[in-house]
Amino acid sequence: MLLTEHEGKRLLAAAGIAVPGGFVVRSAGALARRNVAYPVAVKTQVAAGGRGKAGGVVRARSRREAQNAVSRLLRTSFNGETPRAVLIEPWLEIQRELYLSVTVDPAAEGYVVLYSPRGGVEIEAGKPPARYDVGPAREFRAYRLREILATVETDAAVRERVIALARRLVTLAATRDCTTVEINPLAKLADGSLTAADAKIVRDEYAGFRAADIAAALEKARRPEPRPISRALAGNLMLVWLDGEVGLISGGAGMTMATMDLIGDAGGKPACFLDCSANPTPTGYRLAFELLDGEPKVKVILVSIFGGLTHMDRVARTMKEIMAGRRSRKPVVFRLNGTNAKRVDEIFAEAGLRNHAALENAVAEAVALAKKRYGR
Amino acid sequence: MSVLIDQTSRVIIQGLTGNVGRFSARDLIAYGTRVAGGTSTSKADTEVEGLPVFPSVRAARESTGADVSLVYVPAATALDHVIEAFEAGVRLVVYPGDGLPVQDAIEMRAAAKANGGVLIGPNTPGIISPGKAKAGFMPSFCYTQGPLGVISRSGSLSYEACFRLTGAGLGQTTVIGIGGDAIKGLTASEALALLHADPDTHAIVYLGEIGGQDEYEVAAYAARSGAKPLAALIIGRQAPPGKKMGHAGALIGSHADTHAAKMKALNKAGVYATGTVTGLVTAVNAALAGVKLARARTA
Structure with missing residues (x-):
């Protein structure tokens, strides 16, 4: 979960990291009630990268300029996201822009610190940043980072400030469940101090059970999603809409993707990625059918599940019940295999349902039905 | 041969008394795996599926010599259970659960390394x-x-x-x-x-x-x-x-x-x-x- 800049800076400030003293407004009018020293930076608040390059940060020399900028930015979407707020900060006189980030990296078996003496919008075009593989947060060693920085940063005072900052960032990542904490640019000001001019923080969605702020943010992020997606999330199903016509109800990310690939090979297109493995219950599957039955672009439903912990005799009984009570006339094709799968045929036979033995045959039938029934 | 696990391995299940633990115990035994017992923090000193339930991994190891542990506990307590297993001397720990915070995965891997053990998981069968x-x-x-x-x-x-x-x-x-x-x-x-x-x-x-x-x-x-x-x-x-x-x-x-x-x-x-x-x-x-x-x- 990517935070917006001002959310990220709140976390940084709480960890004792210097950030510009800004405030957030949600309308141009709100600026009139504030006593502000100009010039200021007017910064759109969207959880997306590339904002600076796309004109999402404006320098304003007066209240009038700032208000114009706020109105304009609130109307402009960046990377498909419309901002709900704008951050106003004092315009920094930056002597040099640096780059510093801490992120989770498998090669480091934990956290890695990345540093470049030249940061800013062109960071990706330049030389790759210097890299310190920390591992678990408690393995952070200032002298190791100092050795690495010595090769790229000639200013010893900056080096020491970066080391102190990096330690705080690593601690922040570990204690507040952040998978990425990126400061770009990290601004070196005239007095030699370092300030986080921007903040890109990604928090770990899986840590909601112990971090109340993550749980609240996830809940909030769910609301503006289109209804089927928010319902799927609430029902513990993983739904991603795609632009095809074969609705896929599946279990396990791997089998879902493998079946999507086969649908493509058979000349069809998957309408969605819908993984029910986190909620393989009658409630979960019923919701899956409701979502796909209610979606006009879905012409046929393919149920493809290879269960391990999910017992397929239970799934078959659930499918039987769902099919008996279902109003939609969209055809459904089944391929169930896995634990207790040998009982599926018997359960299906009672209801006149058919289970494919081979995944390819099930996919072929689903794709053919989608084409035949709807004249494609 | 095979790697990490074979017919000589003695397996315990942490979280044996839950639904998943019980099903898995039956399934492992049916396959011929030597299941030595399990642990439960709330239902210790009972018997489940004919297997002894111990209050801790240390107790289970002392009594059975188990060298492999399969951990069926929720993400919220997973790290603690995995560390307990490694520090009790278990050689191979399998944590199948998903939805584990990455910070905890980092610590699990570190615990395996520090104790000379191997962790398989998270998010695996x-x-x-x-x-x-x-x-x-x-x-x-x-x-x-x-x-x-x-x-x-x-x-x-x-x-x-x-x-x-x-x-x-x-x-x-x-x-x-x-x-x-x-x-x-x-x-x-x-x-x-x-x-x-x-x-x-x-x-x-x-x-x-x-x-x-x-x-x-x-x-x-x-x-x-x-x-x-x-x-x-x-x-x-x-x-x-x-x-x-x-x-x-x-x-x-x-x-x-x-x-x-x-x-x-x-x-x-x-x-x-x-x-x-x-x-x-x-x-x-x-x-x-x-x-x-x-x-x-x-x-």
């Missing part, structure tokens, strides 16, 4: 050495003994893949689910090293997907001289960029994450790589033919 033992919940009928070592990022895909291999008479030494998360207990390259050293593993099958760097570790191994022949199935051609496909690791962010880039790297390294489950058996047969060819040359 576990590990099986067909015909010998299993520590996980994969459907047993999908597996049979044979010359292939299998490594998989996805549980469900490994069932389908091994079901096909077994159906084609292509058995396995050990099937290792390394899991779909970014930080893994056992990584792809560590699993490769284990299978490389196993004399009964003649060829290696790798089941991968978009996102992450694991496939490049596989390509690096395959390019080494003396590497065992490799077949790979890489899925996710239909997945759009920028969308997380269920697995925390299955996200296309950069070009290296894409299906095409991974297939290219694997093919270049001499891996028999396919992008569809339909092509898996053919690819594996080609890899095994490579084994026969190499043997004929040296004979």
